[in-house]
Amino acid sequence: MTFVIHNGMLMPLWMARAERERSPNAQRQCSAAPPFSLSTPEGVMRGRSPLSNFLNAVIVVGLAGALAGCGPADSSQHEPDKARPVLARPVAFEPRVGERSLVGIIQARVESDLSFRVQGKVARRLVNVGDVVHQGDALATLDEVDLGLQVEQAEAERGAAVAARAQAEAEFHRAERLSKDGWTTASTLDIRRAALEEAKGRLARAERALDLAKNASSYAVLRADAEGVITATAVEPGQVVQPGFAAIRLARTAEKEAVVAIPEASVERARTAKAVVTLWSNANARYEATLRELSPAADAATRTYLAKFPVTAAGPEVQLGMTATVTLTDPDAERVVRLPFTALVDQGKGPFVWTVDADGKLAARPITVAAYEAKDVLVSAGLTEGDRVVLVGAQKLDAGLPVRAVDQFSF
Numbered sequence: 001m002t003f004v005i006h007n008g009m010l011m012p013l014w015m016a017r018a019e020r021e022r023s024p025n026a027q028r029q030c031s032a033a034p035p036f037s038l039s040t041p042e043g044v045m046r047g048r049s050p051l052s053n054f055l056n057a058v059i060v061v062g063l064a065g066a067l068a069g070c071g072p073a074d075s076s077q078h079e080p081d082k083a084r085p086v087l088a089r090p091v092a093f094e095p096r097v098g099e100r101s102l103v104g105i106i107q108a109r110v111e112s113d114l115s116f117r118v119q120g121k122v123a124r125r126l127v128n129v130g131d132v133v134h135q136g137d138a139l140a141t142l143d144e145v146d147l148g149l150q151v152e153q154a155e156a157e158r159g160a161a162v163a164a165r166a167q168a169e170a171e172f173h174r175a176e177r178l179s180k181d182g183w184t185t186a187s188t189l190d191i192r193r194a195a196l197e198e199a200k201g202r203l204a205r206a207e208r209a210l211d212l213a214k215n216a217s218s219y220a221v222l223r224a225d226a227e228g229v230i231t232a233t234a235v236e237p238g239q240v241v242q243p244g245f246a247a248i249r250l251a252r253t254a255e256k257e258a259v260v261a262i263p264e265a266s267v268e269r270a271r272t273a274k275a276v277v278t279l280w281s282n283a284n285a286r287y288e289a290t291l292r293e294l295s296p297a298a299d300a301a302t303r304t305y306l307a308k309f310p311v312t313a314a315g316p317e318v319q320l321g322m323t324a325t326v327t328l329t330d331p332d333a334e335r336v337v338r339l340p341f342t343a344l345v346d347q348g349k350g351p352f353v354w355t356v357d358a359d360g361k362l363a364a365r366p367i368t369v370a371a372y373e374a375k376d377v378l379v380s381a382g383l384t385e386g387d388r389v390v391l392v393g394a395q396k397l398d399a400g401l402p403v404r405a406v407d408q409f410s411f
Contacts, residue, residue, distance in 0.1 A: 086397070088356045088388040088405040095333035096370065096378060100269070104260030106279075106322045108253060109292075109310060111231065113246035116142060117219040122239045127248065129233060133224040139248050140235060142220040151217050154210035161203035168192070168199035228252040229320065256314045258289065258324045261304035266328065270294065273328035275309050280323040287311045287318075289326065336370050336378040343391045344369075344377050353383070354390040354397050356405040362390075362397055 120142035127139050175192040178184040232249035235241060258277045262270050275289040289309035298305055309326055311318060343353050345364075352366045367382030383389070388405055390397065397403070 083360055083402045083404040085406045086354075086356065086390045086403045087392045087408070088390045089407060090386045091337045091339070091383055091389050093335040093337055093385060095330060096336045096380075097269075097330050097333050100266055100273075100328045102260040102262060102266075102326045102328070104258045104324055104326055106256055106311065106314075106318055106320055106324050107259050107308075108228065108251035108320055109255035109257050109308075110226075111249065111251040112225075114139065114222055114225070114248045114250055115244050115246055116140075116222055116241055117243055118142070118147065118216050119242055120146070120220060120240070122235050122237050122241060122247075124237055125233060125235055125248075127230050127233070129230055131230045132228075132253075133230065133250070134227050135224055137224045138221050139224055139230075139250075140222045142241075144217060144220045147213075147217040147220050151210070151213040154206070154213035158203070158206035158210050161199070161206035165196070165199035165203045168196040172196040222247060224250055226250070226252045227254065231320075251320055253320070255310065256318055256320070257292065257308045257310040258326050259306065259308050260326050261299070261302060262294075262307045263304055264298065267294070267305055269330070270307055270328060272330070274331050276327045276329070277309060277311050278325050278327070279318065280325070282317065285317070287314060334370065334380060336380050337383050338376045339379060339389060340375065340391055341377055343389055343394050345394045353379075354394050355383075356388045356390060356403060360403050360405065362399055362401060362403055364399060365389075 123141045123143050125140045127133060127137075133139065172189075172192040172195070175184055175189045179186065179189045228250045230248060231251045233247070234245075234249075235247040241247060270291055271294070275291065277287040277289045279285060289311055291307060292310050293306075293308040295306040311324075339353065344351055345353065350366055351369055352364045355363045355365050357363065365382055365387070367379045370378040370380035372378075390403075390405075
């Protein structure tokens with residue numbers, strides 16, 4: 001007869017087969033031992049001594065005891081966690097149209113080229129690029145020799161005009177007395193009166209010429225008309241310049257602005273969006289700004305539009321030429337929650353998502369979908385700030401299934 005070990009018990013082969021047919025899914029901690037036969041020819045069994053049969057029985061019993069430890073596993077050990085882990089994270093609302101950041105530079109709102117108002121030879125240049133100047137500071141001077149001679153000439157002409165007027169007045173008064181006594185004619189008196197008026201006109205013209213000469217002499221010194229910084233110089237001592245030649249460029253530091261290049265798709269948005277300027281050197285400082293100027297035509301090379309945003313309350317820490325970021329935000333943009341498509345469930349009664357509370361209980365939350373994008377779905381209603389939403393595998397969940405929320409999966 002052939003015996004096998006089944007469920008930790010020694011039994012005949014035909015009985016083990018019957019047990020397997022009744023419970024085909026029975027679990028064992030180890031595989032059954034290969035069947036072995038204790039059957040021998042009948043003649044041999046009859047010819048063996050009782051001691052041999054007794055020894056065979058002892059061997060079989062010992063083998064059964066050795067294999068008794070291969071019984072079924074204890075169901076109380078290694079109890080699996082019944083709560084299924086799910087990837088769930090808190091949601092946060094954000095503007096439907098995201099912020100647009102543009103990189104630009106800080107420039108002065110007013111940057112002017114200062115020029116001499118008279119012709120002359122440059123005698124000295126008193127400033128260099130980068131110098132900070134105040135209103136009235138001298139920047140450069142011309143040779144004042146010729147201008148001084150013009151002033152002296154004008155003063156001489158004025159003196160001559162004063163003397164001519166005095167003589168004309170004396171002759172007029174003399175002719176007037178003689179006319180009263182009848183010693184001169186009326187025509188002579190008229191001539192003396194006309195000469196006096198002409199002398200007065202010459203004196204006025206000489207005085208205006210003297211004023212112009214003095215002004216021209218003062219123009220020999222080029223002065224700053226506002227507080228600012230020198231950004232360029234185009235003259236050197238000994239150079240002869242004409243009136244209106246751009247000698248020195250001055251950037252006024254009273255008003256500063258961020259200059260950026262806006263792409264075509266953001267032109268209309270820049271007109272109404274709220275702008276905030278931040279500096280790369282100090283990202284914590286934020287400055288409110290509004291659009292002041294937008295170029296009417298795109299740049300021929302970059303196809304972008306130049307825009308200028310004045311930086312209000314800009315202190316000395318905002319230096320000209322610094323790199324700045326202008327962030328455009330729509331003031332009335334709809335706020336939505338952005339979720340992946342794997343979080344959305346729709347069983348024919350409208351879309352919903354699964355939320356997980358602190359106790360690991362699932363809840364179906366109907367939502368309102370604002371729009372579908374390439375990879376995400378935008379939810380406008382149905383959720384609140386901080387709700388933990390299942391992001392992956394939402395279609396495989398049921399309301400009564402216990403879950404455990406995790407922030408990420410570890411493999």
